[in-house]
Amino acid sequence: xxxxxxxxxxxxxxxxxxxxxxxxxxxxxxxxxxxxxxxxxxxxxxxxxxxxxxxxxxxxxxxxxxxxxxxxxxxxxxxxxxxxxxxxxxxxxxxxxxxxxxxxxxxxxxxxxxxxxxxxxxxxxxxxxxxxxxxxxxxxxxxxxxxxxxxxxxxxxxxxxxxxxxxxx
Amino acid sequence: xxxxxxxxxxxxxxxxxxxxxxxxxxxxxxxxxxxxxxxxxxxxxxxxxxxxxxxxxxxxxxxxxxxxxxxxxxxxxxxxxxxxxxxxxxxxxxxxxxxxxxxxxxxxxxxxxxxxxxxxxxxxxxxxxxxxxxxxxxxxxxxxxxxxxxxxxxxxxxxxxxxxxxxxxxxxxxxxxxxxxxxxxxxxxxxxxxxxxxxxxxxxxxxxxxxxxxxxxxxxxxxxxxxxxxxxxxxxxxxxxxxxxxxxxxxxxxxxxxxxxxxxxxxxxxxxxxxxxxxxxxxxxxxxxxxxxxxxxxxxxxxxxxxxxxxxxxxxxxxxxxxxxxxxxxxxxxxxxxxxxxxxxxxxxxxxxxxxxxxxxxxxxxxxxxxxxxxxxxxxxxxxxxxxxxxxxxxxxxxxxxxxxxxxxxxxxxxxxxxxxxxxxxxxxxxxxxxxxxxxxxxxxxxxxxxxxxxxxxxxxxxxxxxxxxxxxxxxxxxxxxxxxxxxxxxxxxxxxxxxxxxxxxxxxxxxxxx
Ligand code: SF4
Numbered sequence: 001x002x003x004x005x006x007x008x009x010x011x012x013x014x015x016x017x018x019x020x021x022x023x024x025x026x027x028x029x030x031x032x033x034x035x036x037x038x039x040x041x042x043x044x045x046x047x048x049x050x051x052x053x054x055x056x057x058x059x060x061x062x063x064x065x066x067x068x069x070x071x072x073x074x075x076x077x078x079x080x081x082x083x084x085x086x087x088x089x090x091x092x093x094x095x096x097x098x099x100x101x102x103x104x105x106x107x108x109x110x111x112x113x114x115x116x117x118x119x120x121x122x123x124x125x126x127x128x129x130x131x132x133x134x135x136x137x138x139x140x141x142x143x144x145x146x147x148x149x150x151x152x153x154x155x156x157x158x159x160x161x162x163x164x165x166x167x168x169x
Numbered sequence: 170x171x172x173x174x175x176x177x178x179x180x181x182x183x184x185x186x187x188x189x190x191x192x193x194x195x196x197x198x199x200x201x202x203x204x205x206x207x208x209x210x211x212x213x214x215x216x217x218x219x220x221x222x223x224x225x226x227x228x229x230x231x232x233x234x235x236x237x238x239x240x241x242x243x244x245x246x247x248x249x250x251x252x253x254x255x256x257x258x259x260x261x262x263x264x265x266x267x268x269x270x271x272x273x274x275x276x277x278x279x280x281x282x283x284x285x286x287x288x289x290x291x292x293x294x295x296x297x298x299x300x301x302x303x304x305x306x307x308x309x310x311x312x313x314x315x316x317x318x319x320x321x322x323x324x325x326x327x328x329x330x331x332x333x334x335x336x337x338x339x340x341x342x343x344x345x346x347x348x349x350x351x352x353x354x355x356x357x358x359x360x361x362x363x364x365x366x367x368x369x370x371x372x373x374x375x376x377x378x379x380x381x382x383x384x385x386x387x388x389x390x391x392x393x394x395x396x397x398x399x400x401x402x403x404x405x406x407x408x409x410x411x412x413x414x415x416x417x418x419x420x421x422x423x424x425x426x427x428x429x430x431x432x433x434x435x436x437x438x439x440x441x442x443x444x445x446x447x448x449x450x451x452x453x454x455x456x457x458x459x460x461x462x463x464x465x466x467x468x469x470x471x472x473x474x475x476x477x478x479x480x481x482x483x484x485x486x487x488x489x490x491x492x493x494x495x496x497x498x499x500x501x502x503x504x505x506x507x508x509x510x511x512x513x514x515x516x517x518x519x520x521x522x523x524x525x526x527x528x529x530x531x532x533x534x535x536x537x538x539x540x541x542x543x544x545x546x547x548x549x550x551x552x553x554x555x556x557x558x559x560x561x562x563x564x565x566x567x568x569x570x571x572x573x574x575x576x577x578x579x580x581x582x583x584x585x586x587x588x589x590x591x592x593x594x595x596x597x598x599x600x601x602x603x604x605x606x607x608x609x610x611x612x613x614x615x616x617x618x619x620x621x622x623x624x625x626x627x628x629x630x631x632x633x634x635x636x637x638x639x640x641x642x643x644x645x646x647x648x649x650x651x652x653x654x655x656x657x658x659x660x661x662x663x664x665x666x667x668x669x670x671x672x673x674x675x676x677x678x679x680x681x682x683x684x
Contacts, residue, residue, distance in 0.1 A: 003509050004446055014453055048339045052364045055680050056389025056470060061339050062433065063459070066452035080337035095683075096292035096312050097363045098342060101334045127386055131306050132299060133292055133367035151472065152389070 015070040019156050021163035025146045043075045044166060047085035047109065051102045051138065052095030052128075057119040057152040061089065069155045076162065082108040087165065089158075090142075093121045093128040094135040106142045114165040116146045118158060123147040172237055174208075175201055179240070184405025185556035187238030188618050195244055195253050198231070202259045210235040211535055211548075212260035213620075214629050214646035215267065217274040219302050220245075222635075223614070227251040227276055230631060230644070232618070238554060241618060241631075246276060255281035262535040262651040265682075273300040273369070288362045288683065290315035299370050300642075306370045322348035322356050330665065334363045338669070341679035345668075352664040357657045364683035372643035377403055377611055377632075378477060380640050384630060385472050387645045388681035393419075393426040394623025395630070395645060396475035401556070401619030402632040403477045406611045414602040415479030416558045421595045422471050422480070424588040427624040428499070429458045429470075431581040431588075434676050438578050439510065441670045442519040450506055454499060461495055479605030489596050496589045507582050520575035524659040524671030527572055536655045538626015538648040540675050543580045544572035550622035562594055574674040584624075610638040625649065625678065647681025 048061055064071040065078070079085050082105045094102055106115070117138035120126040125136030138144050148161035172179055172189060177197070179189035193201065202212070213232040220228050226248035233240040244253055255278040257264040267278040268287035275298040278284075286295075291313030293299060299306075322329075327350055334342035344360035368387060372380050384399035385392040397419055404411065411419070432455040439447020459469040466474055466482045474482045484492075510516055526536060528545030536544055551564040567583035569576035611617075611634040619630045626648025635641035656675050660668055 003505070003512070007450065007505060007509065008446065011450065011453065049335055050339075050341050050364075052366050053341075053680065054386040054389040055341055055678065056386065056392070056472070058339055058341065059390060059433075059470060063452075063456060065448075066456050067449050068453070068456050078339060082335075092364070093366055095364050095366045097290045097315070097365055097683075098334065099312050100314065101342065101363070105335050127383060128366045128368070128371065130309075131367045131371065132304070132308050132310060133365050133370075152470070154469070 014067040019160050021167040022160035025161045025164045045079040045085050046087045047082045048089045051092045051098045053092030057091040060152045063155045085109050087114040090138045091118045093125045094141045114145045117144045120151045123149045186554045190241040199254050202256045205233050216644040217270045217276040218642040252277040252279050274298050319346050326350050343679050354660050357660050364680045368684040372640045377638045388678040391623040392472045393423045394621045394628040398619035398621040398628045398630040400477045402617035402630045406615035406617035411479040412603045415604050418480045427588050430624040431585045442516050478608040523574045525573040526659050534655045535651050537651045542568045543576040545570045577674040647678050649677040649682045
């Protein structure tokens with residue numbers, strides 16, 4: 001225990017200032033009302049859905065939880081069930097084999113809800129495109145509020161995308 | 170075993186690793202496999218290709234690891250009824266690869282016990298085969314539902330827990346069907362293939378240079394290993410040797426990929442036993458490595474830095490000092506954290522004996538890569554077939570015999586420390602020089618193999634190029650193919666809440682096997 005405490009003290013606080021929303025990432029004019037913001041208050045629950053990524057984007061989503069980005073410090077946490085979620089964070093081109101699962105996850109998420117598509121693949125289908133096995137971009141399958149490009153996008157860019165989705169214009 | 174013992178006429182494949190290729194008849198497949206198996210060899214990969222455009226039928230390719238090197242066996246199969254003898258009784262990992270070869274190409278493993286589909290769910294109908302040349306890559310078909318006959322477990326008090334494809338954590342999609350009594354797992358059956366996105370077929374729309382970028386996205390967390398294996402395959406068929414500086418930089422990047430993945434896993438293993446301190450600490454170290462990657466090489470995960478012919482980045486002048494300082498800091502911090510993990514009773518209680526795969530079982534089932542080494546399977550390409558620059562680095566392989574979560578954690582710690590030692594050696598050897606060698610077009614019909622020890626295990630790329638430098642067939646093979654079936658064994662008798670921990674300790678790729 002002593003060693004753990006010593007190490008914690010030595011490490012100090014690593015968390016850096018959080019970025020601000022990047023409005024440019026919005027894909028469509030969101031009918032965002034103060035009401036919705038009120039519903040979410042200062043806490044947001046996110047359900048991540050990997051719909052067919054190369055797993056590169058997942059690496060950066062994991063990084064959001066590390067002490068530098070400390071996304072929980074913003075009141076944002078990842079939840080185990082879509083039924084507890086306010087937002088879906090969707091990565092990858094949507095593999096055909098994940099199409100049904102993604103739609104069902106979306107349907108299981110209560111209103112009001114947001115969808116943020118992550119990565120070049122989520123935005124456009126990326127290198128995998130559309131084919132017999134891939135539906136391409138996320139918005140081909142479910143409605144998307146914000147799309148964050150990058151291969152993979154940095155943790156800062158992902159945070160900006162999440163904030164853009166929930167902040168009023 | 171010597172190659173001559175097999176009585177086959179092999180010809181050597183040019184390239185960075187010792188490899189031989191031979192055409193054999195279908196009747197020779199089982200005896201040759203059995204002989205290789207008896208002498209301690211392993212199955213690395215199995216895939217098919219459509220050769221009908223060349224006036225032949227189909228072909229089956231079997232990659233075997235033997236003491237002298239890699240053996241590539243090719244079988245010519247009939248155009249109308251492509252079938253070959255089942256080898257899954259000799260090499261258990263062959264089972265799913267054979268089922269995939271049927272789904273993708275219609276090649277049938279005669280007399281195989283399990284003939285269920287594997288990669289195919291509902292996105293293309295039975296009787297159609299995406300990797301046949303007449304199958305149109307861009308066609309859109311209505312998606313059907315996946316009716317998959319799981320194997321039921323019957324008896325008093327047995328019930329099933331279906332999990333996935335969408336999981337509770339930030340992990341890739343797959344389905345796990347647990348049959349349990351009380352808290353204990355009687356049986357786990359995996360259903361993968363959810364991430365199938367047509368990578369192999371997509372490659373056939375590209376030329377050989379474009380394929381490098383795709384190969385680097387088969388499994389993003391192992392992008393360096395895939396990019397290097399791809400480059401190696403293409404370089405072997407075009408007779409290119411990258412310049413010495415490029416090879417050293419490749420090794421530097423590959424070791425950094427191993428370091429950041431192992432650090433991340435060590436953090437998550439702590440987290441999974443409620444020691445969030447471990448997560449925070451190891452992920453600070455991981456983030457530091459990623460930031461250094463971004464600052465020095467221009468990409469946090471080093472995607473597209475290894476290219477055919479060499480590398481697409483250089484170590485900037487201030488880089489050496491930064492990496493040496495980082496290495497020293499990592500060694501110190503890992504020493505401290507290792508001591509804390511070692512002495513933490515709660516953590517050790519969860520790690521020890523959990524998800525155990527004995528060396529004997531590991532050998533029977535063909536467990537490979539990092540989990541293999543944690544179960545006594547002393548196999549690391551960097552030591553076995555050390556390609557340049559590893560032939561000058563004398564890699565010290567980490568192994569353990571307990572085969573439990575604790576052993577897989579210890580092997581990770583030791584491999585990170587070894588990678589740090591290699592980093593120092595590489596930095597020391599790095600002299601100025603060019604970063605790339607020109608890569609000419611490959612001759613039509615060329616065939617190449619690349620294989621690299623990624624952080625999970627060996628990553629293999631089989632490449633065939635047709636006319637105009639177009640890819641005729643690209644098969645990327647992830648070590649997860651071998652290890653997923655062993656995970657089913659590792660959880661037997663464990664309690665359900667330990668599954669996430671055991672799964673994390675293997676940390677297998679879904680996308681790498683779904684393709
Ligand atoms: S955007 Fe890039 S990192 Fe993300 S899933 Fe696509 S290929 Fe992988």
